[in-house]
Amino acid sequence: MRTENEMYELILGIAKNDDRIKAVYMNGSRTNENVPKDIFQDYDIVYVVDSIDSFIADSNWPGSFGEVLYMQYPDENPYFPREKTDSYGYLMQFADGTRIDLTVQSVHHALQHIKDDKLCKILLDKEHILPEIEKATDSQYWVKRPTNEQYLAVCNEFWWCTNNIAKGLWRKEIPYVQDMTNYHVRKQLIIMLDWKVGLLTGWSVSTGKSSKYLYKWLPEREWNLFLSTYFDCNIDRAWQAVFNMCNLFEEEARYVGEKSGWKYNEKEGKAAYSFLQYVWQLSKSN
16 A cells, blocks of 8 residues: 555646646545544545546546546436536545545636635645635534534434334334434434533534544443444344433433533433333234
């Protein structure tokens, strides 16, 4: 695998030797001082160019960066159609393990959007066309303090959707159960865990994409309980994981409510938990 220095030399070398490329900037985790560094971090690179047309027309151009193992053209996806006038992306996985997520942008587009993401660092500006930007920061991704209304809505959504999990488990509909758990109920649990971290840190950190850095701030017991909420296709283990999820959510919801001066809806939580137990008992004879 190529080193970070080798990759920067390659990325900037190509830009310096191509008159079409006016500037280079980078987004993503490699600009963030607060995330762990490892060999699998990709390079989120933007080439600022006069026109993107010549790059799109040259299908061999991505090979300039090395042996491409496979790649994706997000702007060609028929499910997410986009205009290819000012921006075009190449997601490239190379045979040596490195990856570049490269976007070519028109000067006009770059000037309009370079400040959209505060995790941004200018690597090269041959003609001094880019504006000055502040030092890269993840502040726009910090956990945001909720309102009381948002807090109550998350609690209600969590408990309401456990109803669907219960019915799915009784029916042994594992695909539906997994979908309802991971895309609806777990989402509310993670939001609540994020809020706890926000309270613990003074709303000054990001828990990362998919809240993958929660372990940094949660007590070990709570982190392990959170991990125990993931389950496979075994019905009995799924029931146990769901009950673990409910117990953890209730604990965190009470904490967030108390620290924020809000009242947790105990009646709602108890009613939903009782229904889960009722369906669980029914499922034993199903």
